[in-house]
Amino acid sequence: MVFSTEFTAKPSLTDYLDCSAENQLGSDEGRREFVDGEIIEMPPESPQNTLISLFLLIWFSRLVPLWWLRRMDTELVIGSRVRMPDFLVLGEELALALDESGRSTITVDMPPPLLVVEVVSPGKANRDRDYRFKRSEYGARSIPEYWIVDPEQEKISVLTLVDGWYEVEEFTEDEVIQSPQFANLNLIAHQVLNPKEGNS
Secondary structure (H helix, E strand, C coil), X not given: CCHHHHCCXXXXXXXXXXXXXCCCCXXXXXXXXXXXXXXXXXXXXXXXXXXXHHHHHHHHCCCCCHHHEECCCCEEEECXXXXXXXXXXXXXXXXXXXHHHCCCEXXXXXXCCCEEEEECCCCHHHHHHHHHHHHXXXXXXXXXXXXXXXXXXXXXXXXXXXXXXXXXXXXXXXCECCCCCCCCCCCEHHHHXXXXXXXX
């Protein structure tokens, strides 16, 4: 059953979450986001973007418990929108809350994740979504750290929430990524942007 055939008007956030929970969003397994009553079908990720998120999963599993980590599979509710970030570090409190809920949806009554990462796909619409819209949304959700990994521009932007606004520091080439929450990260930008070269 395709979601859009069930409603004559735009679906509400509750409609979307109910149907998503009942697996009524169609037969394919594609990723979706929900933005102000519209279902946004996410195109398949490029092989490079998929490897980047996988690299981050492997790298962060050395730093935090694996059950704190999510990759391209967890909904994040922000106001009337539902995003599905490329990579998340939940933290213990949120990981426990998700376990108790029985569903991979971070609702507004749950704590924010410690870190959200988006890997930018080519095209203006994708760039606007990650650099502008999600920046505002994640800040409003009080997410303390947001990374924008941009393979096209070969840089990683680390946004840190300070007094309700994100401050940005950019890292390229062999620069060591500075994370305010993960002091032992020991990761350089080139490693993230070129995951085929290995994770050692």
